[in-house]
Amino acid sequence: MKLLLLVVALGLAGASPIKDDRVCQPHSRPWQVYLHGEGSCSGVLINDWWIVTSFQCGLRSNNAIASLGEHDVTVEEGTEQHIRVANVINHSPYRSPHHSLSMVRLASPAHFTKYVQPIPLPSRCPRPGETCYVSGWGSTIPNQHEPPQQLKCITVPVLDDQTCLRMSPDYVAWSPGMVCAGHANTDNCLSDSGSVMVCGGMLQGVDWFANGCMNPAYPTVYTKLCEYNDWIGNVMSKYRPTVLPPMTT
Template sequence: MNLFLLLLALGLTGASPLGDSKVCQPHSRPWQVYLHGGGVSCSGALIDALWIVTSFNCAPTRSYSTIASLGEHDVTVEEGTEQHIYVADVIPHSPYRSSLHSLTMVRLAEPARFTQHVQPIPLPSRCPQPGETCHVSGWGSTIPNQYERSQRLKCITVPIVDDQTCVYTFPEFLFWSMGMVCAGQANTDNCMHDGGSVMVCDGQLQGVQWYSHGCGNPADPSVYTKLCMYNDWIHDVMDRYAPTLPTETTPVMT
């Protein structure tokens, strides 16, 4: 009887103990980036004052048409923690083939200012291991087969799944790539409807979302780009596309 009264009271106040909560502790993911405008609305991860990593599907279509919002939690409210910076360069992994690679580097038009609410996430120093617990965050629904975007950043906890299990659950039209890693399984959190959602394991960036299989069937793992395989490419892009800074000149004495 007491449980019934509690449920009734929660229903009258608009709350539900069974709802799609999974809202992150505000600003607990200071590397999370909200990319919006120019045909995109998804997530990425800040890895440097000038650079963001995201998936191929989240790649902005044109420079200076997309804004990267850093220090975000509720994307509908200005909380005073945000930095809104235009995207200057977009470099997808080349050549792109959906069955082989899904990775994009995004360069900001100006450096981010590191604060309590804006911090980069380290690139992986190792690859994730089956059974390891990781954390995924993004501005998407965490309810299977519901696609409404979330105003507030969501967080789920997922286990890394071995490659063989992942391949076994793939749809027939997908092919396995060494650049993939799977996470999530039955009876665990396994759905994040947000292109480019970020997977962090042991304090390191280990993945950005590729395919959200767990949102169609919670028993299936979702697929992430295995970032430990791309460290060399990421550093090469950062070197090749580094902005040219003006050089100081010494006035000529006459």
């Protein structure tokens, strides 16, 4: 009888979904944006009109939607704002081995709620040894595809440039616009183009090369956002949305 009960218990345990402890607390990242059209990726809201993402996202403005206030992208939770994308501006003139960054302008401004909030741009660069937090939709297991569903969160240590250069694959041409985080025996994989790295409450990176998702011994490389504040500011000034005054009668 005891053996029968044990078999039943194990069978029920196997039938139950395994809890993923890397799923974020719902709506704990109100600046995270789900960008989707022909494909999907993450972005990060920096004000009511603008989103930062990676060039890896490959977003096209003619059919793209930005969904704000998301957690589980497979259901409508009543917290979302779905806004059409007006412009996608890639780092000029195009992606090179030294840049991977895109700006996304919304067709209409986001409405800030407790589920939708911007995050500050960096006032300093990330420091080696600093603990940062990465979030995105996708798998946290190397070499495993997972369709986007619930937002995932991992914790990563920032590495110094020399360690990044030594540990990265040969095809990564290191540049000052890069920062890497995570290494063997730590979380270092989140397979979402544009996954967002936050350090000290500031936006510090978006996914560039998810090396840790191919080999868990490698760190993952992010665009070093502190090096791009001027470019981001220039793009927002150049592509400033035109807001018409209200009509009077």
